[in-house]
Amino acid sequence: MASNGSNGVSHAPEGNSAKPAHRFDPDFTQLVIDTMGPNTTPRNRVVLGALIRHLHDFTREVELTIDEWMTGVHFVNAVGQIYTKSRNEAHRVSDILGLESLVDEIAHKVIAENGDIDPTSSSILGPFWSPNAPFRELGGSIIQDGVPEGGRVTKMHGVIRDMTTGKPIPGAVFDIWQASANGKYDFQDPENQTANNLRGKFRANEKGEYYFYCLHPTAYSLPTDGPAYTLLKAMDRHPMRPAHIHIMVTHPDYQGCTTQLYPKDDPWLVTDTVFAVKPDLIADFKPLEGDDKAVLELEYNVVLAPKGYKSKA
Amino acid sequence: MASNGSNGVSHAPEGNSAKPAHRFDPDFTQLVIDTMGPNTTPRNRVVLGALIRHLHDFTREVELTIDEWMTGVHFVNAVGQIYTKSRNEAHRVSDILGLESLVDEIAHKVIAENGDIDPTSSSILGPFWSPNAPFRELGGSIIQDGVPEGGRVTKMHGVIRDMTTGKPIPGAVFDIWQASANGKYDFQDPENQTANNLRGKFRANEKGEYYFYCLHPTAYSLPTDGPAYTLLKAMDRHPMRPAHIHIMVTHPDYQGCTTQLYPKDDPWLVTDTVFAVKPDLIADFKPLEGDDKAVLELEYNVVLAPKGYKSKA
Numbered sequence: 001m002a003s004n005g006s007n008g009v010s011h012a013p014e015g016n017s018a019k020p021a022h023r024f025d026p027d028f029t030q031l032v033i034d035t036m037g038p039n040t041t042p043r044n045r046v047v048l049g050a051l052i053r054h055l056h057d058f059t060r061e062v063e064l065t066i067d068e069w070m071t072g073v074h075f076v077n078a079v080g081q082i083y084t085k086s087r088n089e090a091h092r093v094s095d096i097l098g099l100e101s102l103v104d105e106i107a108h109k110v111i112a113e114n115g116d117i118d119p120t121s122s123s124i125l126g127p128f129w130s131p132n133a134p135f136r137e138l139g140g141s142i143i144q145d146g147v148p149e150g151g152r153v154t155k156m157h158g159v160i161r162d163m164t165t166g167k168p169i170p171g172a173v174f175d176i177w178q179a180s181a182n183g184k185y186d187f188q189d190p191e192n193q194t195a196n197n198l199r200g201k202f203r204a205n206e207k208g209e210y211y212f213y214c215l216h217p218t219a220y221s222l223p224t225d226g227p228a229y230t231l232l233k234a235m236d237r238h239p240m241r242p243a244h245i246h247i248m249v250t251h252p253d254y255q256g257c258t259t260q261l262y263p264k265d266d267p268w269l270v271t272d273t274v275f276a277v278k279p280d281l282i283a284d285f286k287p288l289e290g291d292d293k294a295v296l297e298l299e300y301n302v303v304l305a306p307k308g309y310k311s312k313a
Numbered sequence: 314m315a316s317n318g319s320n321g322v323s324h325a326p327e328g329n330s331a332k333p334a335h336r337f338d339p340d341f342t343q344l345v346i347d348t349m350g351p352n353t354t355p356r357n358r359v360v361l362g363a364l365i366r367h368l369h370d371f372t373r374e375v376e377l378t379i380d381e382w383m384t385g386v387h388f389v390n391a392v393g394q395i396y397t398k399s400r401n402e403a404h405r406v407s408d409i410l411g412l413e414s415l416v417d418e419i420a421h422k423v424i425a426e427n428g429d430i431d432p433t434s435s436s437i438l439g440p441f442w443s444p445n446a447p448f449r450e451l452g453g454s455i456i457q458d459g460v461p462e463g464g465r466v467t468k469m470h471g472v473i474r475d476m477t478t479g480k481p482i483p484g485a486v487f488d489i490w491q492a493s494a495n496g497k498y499d500f501q502d503p504e505n506q507t508a509n510n511l512r513g514k515f516r517a518n519e520k521g522e523y524y525f526y527c528l529h530p531t532a533y534s535l536p537t538d539g540p541a542y543t544l545l546k547a548m549d550r551h552p553m554r555p556a557h558i559h560i561m562v563t564h565p566d567y568q569g570c571t572t573q574l575y576p577k578d579d580p581w582l583v584t585d586t587v588f589a590v591k592p593d594l595i596a597d598f599k600p601l602e603g604d605d606k607a608v609l610e611l612e613y614n615v616v617l618a619p620k621g622y623k624s625k626a
Contacts, residue, residue, distance in 0.1 A: 024418055028588070032411035035584055037549025044547050050375045052410055058367040059415050062360050069407065069416040076403035080393015090389035094382065097365055098345035102372050103382040105337055234357050236350025271348055275341070 022060050029056040078227045086187065088127055092228040095274035096237070100124045110163075110255065110305045117163045119305045121278040123259040126246065128185045133175060133199035141213035141293070142200040145193055148181040150218075154296040155288055157211035160204050160249060163303045168208020172251040172304070175201045176214060178244075183220025216285055216296055217243035219268055232273065242268035242277060247302075254304040261300055335373050342369040391540045399500065401440055405541040408587040409550070413437045423476075423568065423618045430476045432618045434591040436572040439559065441498045446488055446512035454526035454606070455513040458506055461494040463531075467609040468601055470524035473517050473562060476616045481521020485564040485617070488514045489527060491557075496533025529598055529609055530556035532581055545586065555581035555590060560615075567617040574613055 033049045040048075058064075079089045094100055101124055108122035136142065147153055160172040177199045179185050186193040202210045222228060222239040232239050243266050250256040260276055261283045262269055269277050288297035346362045353361075371377075392402045407413055414437055421435035449455065460466055473485040490512040492498050499506040515523045535541060535552040545552055556579050563569040573589055574596045575582055582590050601610035 023424075024415075024422065028411065028415065028418070032588055035548070035550055035588075039549040040547070047375045047377070047381060048548055050371050054367040054371040054374075055410060055412060056415055058363050059412060060419065061367075062363050063419050064360070064416050066416055066420050068360060069412065073401065073403040073407055076389055076406075077393045077396040077401065080390045081396055083390040083394055088386065088390065090386040093389075094386055097368060098341065099368060099372060099382065102337075102341065102369055103377050103379055105341070106373065106376050107379050109337065111336075234353070235348070235361055236352040237348055275345055275348075 024060055029053055032056070075227055075231070078230075082226045087223070087226075089226055089228055091127055092222060092226075093231060095124065095126075096222075096228055096232060098275045101275040108255075108258075110309060112163060113310065117161070117166060117303050118280070119163045119255075119303045120249075120257050120259060121280050122257060123276045123278060123281060124274065125248075125258050126260075126274075126276075128179075128187075129175075129177060129246065129248065129258075130187075130196070130199060132196065133177060133201050134196055136200040136202060136212065138202055138205060138209075139211055140200070140202075142176060142178075142198050143213060143215060144197040147215075148192070150181040152216040152296055153294040154214055154216050154285060154298050155211065155291055155294040156214050156245075156298045156300065157209065158299055158301040160208045160210065160251075160302045160304065162254070163305050164309070168204070169251050169254065169304060170204060170206045170208055172204045172208065172210075172249055172254070172302075173201055174204060174210040174302075175248040175250070176212075177246045178214060178217050179220055181215065181218050183218050213293055214245065216263065217245050219243045219266060222273060237273060238268075238271065239273055240268045240271075241274060242266040242272050244276075249302050249304060251304065254306055255309065257302060257304055261298075337373055342366055345369070388540055388544070391543075395539045400536070400539075402539055402541055404440055405535060405539075406544060408437065408439075409535075409541055409545060411588045414588040421568075421571075423622060425476060426623065430474070430479060430616050431593070432476045432568075432616045433562075433570050433572060434593050435570060436589045436591060436594060437587065438561075438571050439573075439587075439589075441492075441500075442490060442559065442561065442571075443500075443509070443512060445509065446490060446514050447509055449513040449515060449525065451515055451518060451522075452524055453513070453515075455489060455491075455511050456526060456528060457510040460528075461505070463494040465529040465609055466607040467527055467529050467598060467611050468524065468604055468607040469527050469558075469611045469613065470522065471612055471614040473521045473523065473564075473615045473617065475567070476618050476622070481517070481519075482564050482567065482617060483517060483519045483521055485517040485521065485523075485562055485567070485615075486514055487517060487523040487615075488512075488561040488563070489525075490559045491527060491530050492533060494528065494531050496531050526607055527558065529576065530558050532556045532579060535586060550586060551581075551584065552586055553581045553584075554587060555579040555585050557589075562615050562617065564617065567619055568622065570615060570617055574611075 033052050036045055079093055082089045104122055104124050110119045112118045160169045162169055186195055186197045202212055204210045219240055219242055224239055229239055242262050244260040244262050246260050248258045261281050262277055263285050264282045283298055283300050285296045285298050288294050345365050349358055392406055395402045417435055417437050423432045425431045473482045475482055499508055499510045515525055517523045532553055532555055537552055542552055555575050557573040557575050559573050561571045574594050575590055576598050577595045596611055596613050598609045598611050601607050
């Protein structure tokens with residue numbers, strides 16, 4: 001018998017079809033999706049149905065080969081095999097594909113309206129935040145273990161304001177964490193750092209001001225001994241993150257802002273391997289004179305959206 | 314300052330745009346793709362660029378939440394963590410999403426032209442083929458360890474033909490493997506089966522005929538103790554494969570055909586959890602009389618495409 005139309009040849013319908021023609025079974029993807037049973041939750045049906053559709057569209061578009069598919073299978077197995085409590089490789093892989101940055105944008109994007117001030121952009125949390133950072137006094141220091149070799153002490157300060165009124169937000173909590181001059185966070189570096197070194201929470205005063213001492217941050221590389229780096233090499237990409245300071249600013253009446261700040265002269269800003277840089281997060285570390293505790297100064301003002309501010313355009 | 318057009322609001326251009334409008338940074342995905350360096354191979358650039366684009370399109374389309382993203386991160390880690398030499402969970406997950414079936418179609422689809430006979434459809438190899446199956450004599454049996462409880466011996470036979478001429482292909486090799494009546498393959502079941510039980514290769518005679526004894530196959534469940542089953546449950550799907558016999562038919566002058574055959578009365582044909590059933594692979598096991606070695610008969614004729622037959626429409 002000769003082949004017929006149901007045997008894998010598909011043509012796009014006339015007119016404004018969004019799909020390209022392809023020569024494969026046009027019913028296969030819908031068959032897979034429709035196998036979902038009646039007790040699938042509505043959200044699972046939406047998310048997993050879309051996942052299957054995009055996965056199949058990708059596979060047909062590039063005509064993925066058997067060997068390439070098997071490379072992907074081995075890759076996913078390898079990602080999980082290197083997992084430990086302090087090494088989340090799947091998280092890292094999703095970061096280098098831009099996925100965490102994208103879900104962060106989806107979750108936290110606030111668009112200012114009616115002349116309100118743009119709130120401070122959100123950025124990814126990353127895997128190194130700790131819920132155990134101690135409160136410290138305004139004017140104190142997060143440099144608990146002394147200044148490391150190559151460390152440049154910075155006086156950081158600013159005002160936390162309301163995007164709708166421009167007024168300060170007294171009592172807002174400014175949580176900061178950063179890697180040391182060797183590019184490692186406290187719990188990656190137990191030989192050199194005590195718990196909560198370079199971490200701390202500060203409560204803004206009645207003027208919405210915060211100020212404390214920290215380090216000028218240091219650029220560092222993602223680990224280069226696992227599948228995430230294998231993927232980076234396949235894309236001829238470097239594993240560097242620009243130098244950054246993590247902050248999480250919260251207040252009961254406001255939408256919290258988790259983000260990262262970057263020195264404006266960092267060479268990795270444009271090609272940050274996890275795509276977490278946004279223009280308003282690039283900050284200017286300036287030489288500081290007259291303060292015997294610090295050689296640099298960073299002023300950074302934070303703008304928060306009130307809870308319930310319409311966040312979806 | 315008020316928000317502006319570069320700050321996350323995107324509108325579809327006028328006219329026949331294939332993309333829906335969304336409210337997120339319209340430049341983000343291209344930025345991630347463009348980070349690939351000049352030494353990326355052309356094929357990696359195509360495959361990984363499309364992977365990133367589809368992953369991002371999926372994420373925006375469903376507005377994936379932070380919690381859903383983290384569920385996915387944990388899922389990928391869990392898939393790799395359960396990996397062993399005899400358990401390839403990433404392969405299994407790709408199967409239940411229809412991916413292996415799709416790459417098999419892309420690799421092996423042959424479309425008959427000019428009145429040629431349709432070749433036998435390809436289907437997925439699965440993880441249980443062995444390169445070590447022994448050649449056995451025509452008319453012999455792959456039931457090496459005796460008939461298991463519940464096993465129904467079947468005389469299987471047929472002719473292997475050329476799709477362009479209809480003529481038999483003497484010397485073609487017919488490699489068969491199947492699970493036992495307990496649903497397990499030899500190397501999953503060392504307590505009950507010796508190596509190469511229910512496996513064998515047969516060489517077609519000068520008439521292109523093959524014939525031997527095997528078992529009527531038994532439906533079985535995928536493992537229910539790992540992430541693949543977690544995913545099936547999320548989709549309210551069963552873990553069953555229809556009963557099937559694996560075959561791989563080869564000859565130096567022809568494109569090999571790896572496929573699976575299914576009894577026509579199997580209840581799982583339509584919802585096969587790995588989507589490997591095609592209409593021409595559904596076969597009729599008939600009662601057999603007058604053969605004291607078997608109670609059933611299966612005739613199945615195989616059609617191969619010559620090497621170089623134009624396989625892409």
